[in-house]
Amino acid sequence: MYKYILLPILFLTINLNCLSQQIHYYSDNFYGGVTGGGFNPGLSSITTTVSLNIPNNATIRKALLFATSSKFFIQEKFLDSINITLNGEIISIGQQNAINNKYTQIYGFSQDDYVEYTTLIKDITHVSSIQNQPTINITSSMQANLPAVWRFYILILYDSNVLSKTSIDVYINNQDYLPQLNYSLIPSYNISYSEDVGLVINTGDICDTINDGSFVSVNSSPIGLIGGNEFNTINTSCSSPSGNFYYENNTLNGLTDDTSDSLMNGTDAIANIRNYGTSIPTEVNFIHQAQSHSSSKTNIVDQLFLTYTSPCDTFSTTLTPDTTICYGETLQLQATGGVSTGSTSGYEWLAISNPAALNDLSCTDCPNPIFSGDSSQVYTVRIWNTDSCSVVKPISIGVSHPSEIISSTFNSVCSFSTGKIKMQDVPSNVVQFGAVNKNGDTLTANSANTFNGLSAGDYTLFYIDKFGCSTDTVVKVEPVINTKALFNAYPKKGTAPIYINLTNQSQNATDYSWWINDAYQGNSFSGFWADTSGTYNIELIAWKTDSICADTVSFTVFIFDSLVASLPNVFTPNNDGVNDYFNVKVNLPVSYKLSILNRWGNLVFENAGDLTKGEHKLWNGETKSGEIVTDGTYFYKMVFGLDRESIDCELTECEVVKQGFVDVRK
Template sequence: MKHLALKLVLILVLSSYQGNTQILFYSDIFHGGVTGNGAGLGQGSGTINMNVMIAPGSTIRKAFLIAVRENGIGFAINVTLNNKVYIFSDSTIINDGFVSFLNPATNWDSASIHVIEITKDLSPTVDTYSLFIPPLNEDITQGYYSRYYLYILYENPDLPLISCSLFLNNSDVAPIIFYDLKDISPIITENPVSLTLCTTHFCDTIEDGSFVSVNGNTIGLIGGNEFNTPSSCSGLYSNYSHFNNELFALDDDTADSLMLGTDGLADIKSYVNNGDTTLNITFTYQSDFRPFTNPIRAVMLSYSTPCEEFTTSVTDTTTICLGEELQLLATGGFQYTWWPATGLSDTTIANPIASPQKTTNYTVIIKNDSGCVKTEHVRVSVQSPPVPEGVATQNSLCAQNNGSITVGSINTGSEYTYSLNGEFQSSAFFDNLPPGNYNLQITDTLGCAYEQNDIIIEEINNISAAFDYDILQNNPTKPLLEVPVTVQFNNLSQNANQFAWDINNQQLSAFEPLYTFTDPGVYPITLISTFSEPHCSDTALQILEFVSGVFLEIPNIFTPNKDEINDVFAIEVGGIKTLEIALFNRWGRKIKTEQFNLNPETINEVELWDGIYPDNGEPAPYGVYFYTIIAIDKSNQRFTRNGNVQVVR
C-alpha cells in the first residue's frame, strides 16, 4: 500500500466553487462486474492500447465509449476501436455548454461530453482494445476531442450482485468542485466501494494537481500523465476491474483506499456508512496559480448493495417529426426522474409528453420502493420537414394547361412524395397546369411534411395586336388622298392565330385586308387578335380620316418608356399644310402648344409630344391627356379635332 504524504493547501474561496456538477447517466444492479480504461493524445494523433479485465464466462451487459470535446460545435471526429469506426459529433452529445478549461490564454466555454453505446460490438474474451485517434482537422482554438474512456459492464450469473453508477460532469471547472452524488442504491461497506475518475489537463502534483476528499476525508492529491498517454498535462483516468467483491487495479493504478498522482482508483468503503444513498466528493485545486484548469469529466462508483435485481423498461428509441410530440413511458419503479428537462411536459412522472425541437437523448432515473436505482435511455430523433431550396412556377399562356411548378432540391437524403392539391406523385415537377392557386405538400418516408400554400400560376396574355397600313393610289391622275382611297392593312400582331377586323362597321377575318373608302369621314379601325381562347386577346385601334383629300390618323395611347416602340404621341396626316396642337392635363392646365408647317402633297408623320413636361423636363405621369388639333388644308379650309390620348409607362 502506498503512503500518503501531502501538503494540503486549501483554497477557501467560497465564491469559486461548483456544486451539483454531475448528472447520473447510468445506474444498474446485476450479477457481474465492471471494467474501464482511458485513452487520449491531447492534440496529437495515433494509436493507444487500453487494457480491460472481464471475468471468465461473462457476457457484455452494456458498454459505452465516452468522448470529451473541448469547446466548439458542429465538428465531428472518426475514431477506430479495434477496427470499428465510431463517429462523435453533435448528435452524440449527452450534456454540453460548460467551461472545461480557463486561463489567461484559453477559454473553452462550450465543452461537451459524448457517449456512444457499443455493447453489440464488444467481446468478453478481448482484454486489450486499440483506439486510433486521427489527426485534428479543426483549428485548435475552436476546440478538439481530448479524452476517451471505455466503460464496460459484464454480467455473469455465478458472480454476486454489484451496483454500478456513472456520473457525467455538466458544470464549469472551478478551484473547488463538489460532486454531491445522489440517486445511488444503498451501499454495503463490508466489500470494496470503488471510486474511479476520468479527468483531463492535470499537469502534475507540484502546482497543478487537485486534492480529492470523500465525505470530508482527504484521500489524495492527483495529477500527471497516464502511462499510455505521451502528451503532457493529459490528466488521469482509472484503469480497473471490479467483480466478485474484489477490486483489481490495472496499469499504474492501485486498489487501495488512497489516490496519488495518476492513480485515480480508490476503495472508499472506510469513508462511507453502511446503507448510504448519497456521497459527497470534493476536488480542491492544489495552488492559487491557475485555479481553472483541472476539469473532472466523469465519476464512477461500483459496490455491493442489499438491492435485488429488478426489471425496468422505457420507450424504444424513435423518430418524430419536428413539431410533433411523443408520450414516453418508463416502467418498473416507484419514482421517476427524467433529464434533460428540455421538451418534456413533466420530469417526475413515468409517462411525460416529449416534444423536443432537436434530437435529444433522454435518461430516466428509476427508483423502486426499496430505494434501489436503475437508469434507462431513450433517444428521440427529431426529423426536420423536407424544406426545398425553392419552388419555381411557369405561368400559363392564354389560360391553357401549360403552366408548371418545379420543386427545388432537398438536402436530407431521403425519398419524397409530392402532392399538389391532393394529387400525389414521386416527381418534383408538375406540368400541364391551368391558371389557379395550388397547395404543395412534400412528405418524406417518415411522414414528416412540408407545406406551402397559395402557389399561384397566373394567366399570361402574351398577345400583341398591332397593324399599320399603306395608302394605294388607284388613279395616278387623281390626288393621293381624294376618295375613293384604297388602303392595304398590314397585320403586325404577335402570338395570335385568329383575327377580327372592324373597318367601317364591317367585320373582316382576313389576315391583312385590302379596303376601299368611298366617302370622306372619320373611320375607327379595330383589330382584335386572339389565340384559341376568346378571352386571351389584344386590341389595336387607329383612326383614319379622309376629308376631301385630307387624311388624319390619331392614336389614343403611347408608351414613353424609351424602348423605341410607340415612345411618342405622333399622328399621320395628308393634305395638310399647317397643323397646330394644344395639349392639356386632366385638370385643364395647358401643357404645350406647337405649330407645324407640312407638305400637303405627302403623308407626314408629326411627332406631337414625347411625354415630357416642357416647363420642367419631368416625365408626365400615367393618365389621360386631352388635345385640340387645328389643321389647314391646301385649300385653306380649317379643321378642328378634339380628343384624348393615354400615357402608359
C-alpha cells in the same frame, strides 16, 4: 479595463445555467461485474489500447462510449461527428449523442480562451468488435483545432451467473470549472461498506502534479494528488488521468497504471473509499494545487463512477429505447418495473440538461408520460423497487427538424421546356429528395442535384430524412414569354347603339381567349354591339402551346347615350282627360327651354326648367295671360341641354334643338 469587466459577467451568466453539480445518468444492480478505461488523444491521430477485464463466461450487459465535445465559446456549434475505430470497426460519435450539459473552462482573459464542453454518450452494447475482448484498440482521427471530440472512455457492464452482485452509478459533470470542484454523489442502492466501494474518475487537462495537479478528497478526507499523462497516450500533452479498473465479486481491481488501494496518485485515478465514511451523499472534492496559477480553472472532471456491492435485490425494468420523432409529433414513453412505496410512486422522470423540458412530459411520476416537445431532449427515469433501492435509466428523444430547402431556379423559354431547378446544400441525413410537377409526377434529379428540362410553372420540392421526417416548399420556374398579345378596337368610343370592331394583331401566338367585362367570349372574336351606355373592358389572352406562357392585353371602350325626344304634332286642351297637354318624352335627364309662337310669329307661351327621364306635361294650351289659345297651327322651338359630366360632348351634342308645328284643337 474593458476586458476584465466583461469576462467575469460573461462567466457568471454561464455559471447560472449549471443547476446541479452533476447528472446522475445511469445505475444498475446485477450479477456480474463492471470494467472501464479511457484515453485522451488531444487533437492528434493516435492508435492506442484500452485494457479491460471481461471474463470468458460473461456477456456484455451494457457498453457505453463517453466522449467530450469541445469548442471555443465564441464558435457557433460543436463538431458534428468524428469517426473512431474500435478493434477495426468504425464508430461515429457526435452531436446526435450529446446530452447538452454545456460547461465552460477558462484559461485566459479573452473570450477566445473560453472553451465550452458537452458530453457525448453512445451505446455500443451491440458493437460486434468489442464482444468478449479484454483489450480494445482505438484509433482516433487528426483534428486540427477546436471544435473537436476527444477524451474517450469505455464503460462495460457484463453479466455472469458465477459472480456476485455488482452495483454501478454513473455521474456526468454539470458545472463550470473553478479552482475547487465539489460533487455530491447519491447512490441508487444501499451500500455494503464491508465490501470494496470503488470511486473511478475520468478527467481532462490535468497536465501534471508539479503545478497543475488536483487534490482529491472524499467526505473531507484527502486521498491524493492526481495529474499527468496516461500510460496509453504518453506522447500527447496533458492527456490526463483516466481510471482503468474492473469490479467484480465485491472487489475493486486496478488495470494498467491504476491501483485499487484507498488513494489516488498521479495517473492512478481509482480508489477504494469504503473507509471514508458512510454518509450519503458521498462528497467528492477537487482542489487545484496552485489556485493562483493561470491554469487553475482548467482541471476537468468529465465522469465519475461509483461501483460497490449492495444488499438490494436485483429487479427487472424496461424503458422505451432511444427514439427520434418528427417535429410536431408526440411520443408515448413506457417504463416498467417500478413499485409504489410510501414515499414514491415508483417512477421519477428528470430532464438532464434543461429542467424546463419536464414541461414537455404529460407527467413526471408515472410510468408512461407522453412527450410533446419540439426539440431533442435526454431524460432519466428513476425506477424504484423499495424506498432505498432503485435504478436510473436514460432515454434520448430526438426531434428531427428537416432542414430548410434551398434551391435556385432557371427560367424556361415557353414551348421549349428549358427550365431547371438546382437543390443546394442537401443535408447529409436526407435519404430521398425530389420535385413534384403540377400533374403530380415525381421528378428525379441528376448527379448534380439538378432537375432539367422543366416547363414553366410551380414545383413542390421535398426532403425525407433518415427518420422518415419530411419538409417541402413550392418554387416557381418563371416563363420566358415570346408571345405578344395585341388587338385594335374601332371605334374606341361612341354613343349607343354602336358596333365595336376588334382586330387581333397578336404575335407568336396560336391560342386566344377573349373576355368582355370578365365574361368569356370565345377564342375567335371580331366585334360586338354596344347597345347600352357604359364601359366595356375588353381583354385578350394569347399564348403559344402552353397557357402558362400567356400574355394579356386589355382596352376599355366608353359608350354614351344620345338624346331621344318625342314631341306631339297635335293636342286637344278641352279638359276631357284625353290629350289635354303638349307632352314631351325624353330618354335622358335634361334642362330645357320651350317657346310657342302663333302663325304671325308672336310668342304666346314659354317655359324652362329641368326634366327627368320620362314623359312631362309642358303646356296646357294657355297663353302667358292665362287664356286658351284659338284652334290653329302653332310653331314650337325646344332647346335641350345635356349633362356635360355624363355625356361626351365630342360624340353627342350637349345642346339639342327640336322645332316644328303642332295643331291645337278643342
